[in-house]
Amino acid sequence: MYPDLAQSSAIPVGQGAALPGALAQRVVVVGLGYVGLPLAVALAGRFETVGLDIDARRIAELNTGHDRTGEIDRDRLEASTLALTADPQVCPPADFYIVTVPTPIDGANRPDLRIVEAASRTIGAMLGAAVAEGRVPVVVYESTVYPGVTEDICAPILEQVSGLVCGRDFFLGYSPERINPGDREHTIDKITKVVSGQTPEVLERVAHLYGAITSGGVFRAASIKAAEAAKVIENAQRDINIAFMNEISQIFSKMDLSIWDVLAAARTKWNFLPFAPGLVGGHCIGVDPYYLSHRAEQLGLDPRVILSGRGINDSMAGWVAKELHTARKGKPGNVLMLGLTFKENIPDLRNSKVADLVSALGRLGHGVTVHDAHADAHEAVEEYGIPLVEDAFKRKYDMVVLAVPHREYLALGPGHFRALLKKGGTLADLKGVFGQAADWSL
Structure with missing residues (x-):
């Protein structure tokens, strides 16, 4: 039995009631920075959503209604039904796990994937409970990477930690983030969201998820690698x-x-x-x-x-x-x-x-x-x-x-x-x- 979020370190930010049917789909957003927090707040307006960040100070600030990035104002944050936690163990089984962690470079200007790999291990430990509950979880990456990282690097980590088979027990998706810090015009609820999925069925599930939160619509990329490549060439x-x-x-x-x-x-x-x-x-x-x-x-x-x-x-x-x-x-x-x-x-x-x-x-x-x-x-x-x-x-x-x-x-x-x-x-x-x-x- 998973603990009631309101009784654990995951505490609802606002007091608003969830929308009808929200419990049918549950989302966990991993990483609550400039990208993850606006996404999590938007998703919480349509689905039961939990925001996970290992920075306990960040979670504490958000629970007081303060977003140090300035992307979400106090009133919107306090009105949200988003639940927050720094403890992966209290996250309930979900249909979607969305990764929005940083992907920096090291001192030699080489990709540093340690954070996204750590997030993959964290999610891998959650997948078994989701499958046991009868869900077919999809792990969607938003972090910017080069083509192939989602399927060739992250998927094996998810399989190793969970003991499950990618493409059978759980699936992959990729939807590149397009957050522009400080931009109040091109926000998550207005932009076109590129989406991709491991199979045609998964693609439609990912498209439905993001299509529910943006008036800009979704673009279905030909493949996960195509979506990864689109993001990296934009910048x-x-x-x-x-x-x-x-x-x-x-x-x-x-x-x-x-x-x-x-x-x-x-x-x-x-x-x-x-x-x-x-x-x-x-x-x-x-x-x-x-x-x-x-x-x-x-x-x-x-x-x-x-x-x-x-x-x-x-x-x-x-x-x-x-x-x-x-x-x-x-x-x-x-x-x-x-x-x-x-x-x-x-x-x-x-x-x-x-x-x-x-x-x-x-x-x-x-x-x-x-x-x-x-x-x-x-x-x-x-x-x-x-x-x-x-x-x-x-x-x-x-x-x-x-x-x-x-x-x-x-x-x-x-x-x-x-x-x-x-x-x-x-x-x-x-x-x-x-x-x-x-x-x-x-």
């Missing part, structure tokens, strides 16, 4: 296009030509792609191309375009640091860095390239003070050894760098930051949002 394509923008920024800077002036003219052509230069960090675009290049190299291929784009984007922070140093005529000074997160208006610090910029400026002799309107100060120190200074606006600097255009900085405007400059100081704008008011921009 690789963006990475390559941004790399081109970064490369031409470097070219035009040698010609004393503003990239923003060039783009303003070029974008008047109907089929010009509206990409822009910048620091490419985060958990997707800065990581996923390495998954595809890794698989290509395993197959004996040389992924020159992918790795070239990655090389340009990974080196961009160093190039910007040198340009800023040159703008100061090679004189080290005190620098205020505005923003540390990988993009604007979110607290996500994963793979922050601004952290690389801070380090590069430090190596050139500059003293850098960092302020961020959204990031968690404890996480910044833990992840990068960078302290965030709350009262950074109470002193003057030789250079102020707008690295991440959080709405709070835009509201203050360039005049506010010019007032923080010492005589002869430099206002630098990495995103071109301050226009002619900046002394330096990409």
